[in-house]
Amino acid sequence: MTTFMLSDTTAGKIAGQLTLLRHQMGAPAIGMVLTLVVICEERDQYDALRAATEAAREHPSRILVVINRETDEPTRLDAELRIGESTPGEVVVLRLYGELTDHADSVVSPLLLPDTPVVAWWPGKAPDVPAKDPIGMLAQRRITDARMAPDGGVKALATRAKGYAPGDTDLAWARLTPWRSLLAAAFDQPIGKVRKGQVEAASGNPSAPLLAAWLSERLGATVKVSDSAGPGLTTVRLTTPEGDLSVARADARLATLSRPGQPDRNVALARRQTPELLAEELRRLDPDETYETAIKRLARSYKP
């Protein structure tokens, strides 16, 4: 891996250096499919970048990490360029100082790959209305993570629902895909009308009310959320006239599916790590309308 540091620099110099490094490596213009802009704080940088690089193995990208540093220092832009075997695309870590911290978009926009999608990801704290954020405005897809919100994930989701714009999505929603897929598969066989339902999860887990919102939206029944010891989501129970359909998972890996009139069955349902979630987000870049309906329903029933 080649690392190249540029201090007190400009976007133009960074772009020039990237081209130069690529030529030196003998691999000009490889098939990068998107630009991923990661907006995070210094302390999240390592984990976020690791997840992004891992996800980029499936979707070769130019990864731009934007870190806002001290606002009262003199205005300066420092950049760290990484190209090499461990990263299929290119990584640029941008550190912004002083007044520049308010104008990150002016650095990011000239570094976007032309004519390919742009995805913005806030692994930690995120704006209330991502689509109105200067960098969010450059992106087709804006990924937040409610679980990392400082004052409660459920509140963060309810706030985002108000400012929802097509292209918004949240990793709390991506965490639900295996659960939703398993539940949907269970409904592929005819089953009676669901009267009510219950979702159990570790306290404060934003995915739980989101799953409940989706289920009640689709099934037209009340789905309640209650706390359990965790980890993560532990149980979904749906009551039908024939009996309960339930998916229960205690160890975060293997779940048991029970349906009336059928034997219990074990199904692998492992909790997924951030790189996998991110890779799933990058797979489809069109607006997720199902997420929109779920999050808006959640906001309607949210009581602070």
Place this chain on the structure above:
Amino acid sequence: MTDPQAPAEGAQAVDSTVGSAVDAATPGKGNGPAGATAAASAATSVAGTSTTIEAAAANPLRDPRDKRLPRVAGPCVMVLFGVTGDLAKRKLLPAIYDLGNRGLLPPGFSLVGFARRDWKNQDFAQLTHDAVKEHARTPFREEVWKQIREGIHFVPGEFSDDGAFDALAMALKEIDETRGTGGNYAFYLSVPPKFFPVVVEQLKRTGLADAPPGSWRRVVIEKPFGHDLKSAHELNEITTSAFPESSIFRIDHYLGKETVQNIMALRFANNLYEPIWNRSFVDHVQITMAEDIGIGGRAGYYDGIGAARDVIQNHLLQLLALVAMEDPTSFEAQSLRREKEKVFKAVRLPADLAANTARGQYAAGWQGGQKVVGYLEEDGIPPDSVTETYAAVKLEIANRRWAGVPFYLRTGKRLGRRVTEVAVVFQRAPHLPFSKDDTEILGQNALVIRVQPDEGITVRFGSKVPGTAMEVRDVSMDFAYGESFMESSPEAYERLLLDVMIGDPPLFPHQREVELSWKILDPIEEFWATQGQPEPYPSGSWGPPSADAMMARDGRVWRRL
């Protein structure tokens, strides 16, 4: 193992599994009374457990806009005949694990192995475990393995042994009760075609081939689908005597490859290529499948079959159909198959088969730095064998789009390297405003679809060489799957096994396609049968001189691969 013991043993093995599965299931059960009667009620609710299209359409949790939810197969059992074979170990078992790892296997999915081995369930589980560890594409995860392991069963026996199949039928019934698989069975015949009749007959006799209302029975067969039109027809008679055509899935694993499906995306999702995809711009098309290996351990199968029947009849003609067909009205099986059939019906053989086909047999030589023996010296091959290991044919397609554009198909073993590709070679520019010297080394434009290895697409075109002179030379523009979509390409068998379980047939050739492609190949085979010994070519070369001469007569050359 004596015959009378086999069914008893099988039944015992099944009994013990049932016991343990119920034991394992009971503690986890939320509602007690239902758990106690689970086995009994499962049997009665068989009719209600199948995944029908109507049920899936009525599913309140599914929504076409919800694109995150994958297609998951409904509850079913896959019965694998020939579990000890190479294909099962290297491809099928790992593919099943990979599907499980991607969350695409239904809850309760069960895998039943059937083979002539004195094995218990755990022996088959061990074989599966080893195969998965060695060959699976995705990382090994304990919980996924646990899910699959719970559904693994083994039934020992010979294909001719009625008792063994009775034990199989009994085992499947038990699995329906303990695993809730709802009487949905897919029978994968990974066995040589000579065993098809007996296996199909047994499935018929035991009633396993007949689906009760609300569930399905499917049979999966691998190539070869016969060795000529007549035998393909006979084989089909046997299979259709037990299964309806809609339940027969013929696997041509090439059609499961992402690059092959991408031919359709390339042609029908873009506006860039279709206008030039015809006789006005295309000079000719070359479809190649080259292998660097010899026949390996396949002597018994290969001798008497040869390269053309082994590869051209299925893989290469399917590639030809996808490249040449008109756009289907939809990607449903019926529309897609109709367009492919139209191409097969329009294929015309050259009048002079001697001048427009070539065949060869590899002789001893050096292949990639290793000294290798010739075909006739391989173990199990008679020294006077006239089987070809290289075949090349020129075909034309008599329709408005392709009239006069030759399609050259070639395949061979022990060639220079392993490569499969489709090259669409375009006509030369009608006028070159350069001096003759400037464009001396300029070739024809070409669009190459690389099927394997290094899947991707290459476009070759002329470009100016930097410098003061106007010299034009070929350069290539490359799209590599591995670069743009890394590590996301599933194996062909994953896709195909999932399609079998879902019951989605577009990627499986219909019997009509099989018979039409034999109609194309049969006259060539009949002509070759009168020609005696194929022309030898040294191992590691690119085929016999007659193949090059065949192209030279048309003023063309094979692409150097």
